[in-house]
Amino acid sequence: MCDSPEETLRWKAIANALRSELAEGRNSPGDKLPTEAALSAHFGVNRHTVRHGFSVLIDEGLVRTRRGARAYVAATPNDYPIGQRIRFHENLITAGRQP
Amino acid sequence: MCDSPEETLRWKAIANALRSELAEGRNSPGDKLPTEAALSAHFGVNRHTVRHGFSVLIDEGLVRTRRGARAYVAATPNDYPIGQRIRFHENLITAGRQP
DNA sequence: TATGATTTGTACGTATGTATT
């Protein structure tokens, strides 16, 4: 009942995986993340799917990207716990489901 | 100089164009927007470019989308004037430019 | 109610531009 196929979406699974990585605490703000190409290979997905997942973390303020430079950690989930609450964008989308 | 090539980006130009349309006041919350295909043809761009522009308005809370259904107006810029201030996402990105 | 058409969502692929390293 009420199956939530959230994890079946690759971009969302990648976002969750990366967020968990940051929550582990082994990364500090300023640390560089792997390249899109490296993450694509690691997750076995297209580069754009990685970018889609990245956009979630960017909107959450956890990660920042700059053209030409590697993405880096802007904050960790522990800094200001958003926990299960997802980004604004997500809220709007899921809210759209309600009648 | 200091040219700000904000308008040269198609997805941003489309977002601005659609936002201006909503600001005109001829649309009310609940009104349906043209389909992605129609907007693609109208702006002469790919469907994904339209979707990219849409994501801006979605994050601003002006538009909502549901799979299978047309996008509809959730609010108008006049409802809560954001004016020149761009969405959170944009702020993060542009903030990334600063040293 | 049921079926088919419409429309958005996801995912992959490719090419080129532009900033950083």
Added chain:
DNA sequence: TAATACATACGTACAAATCAT
């Protein structure tokens, strides 16, 4: 200067939800 890496934008295909008949 050259290599690296992200950003934009085109394209294709299929899945899934909605709408219309």
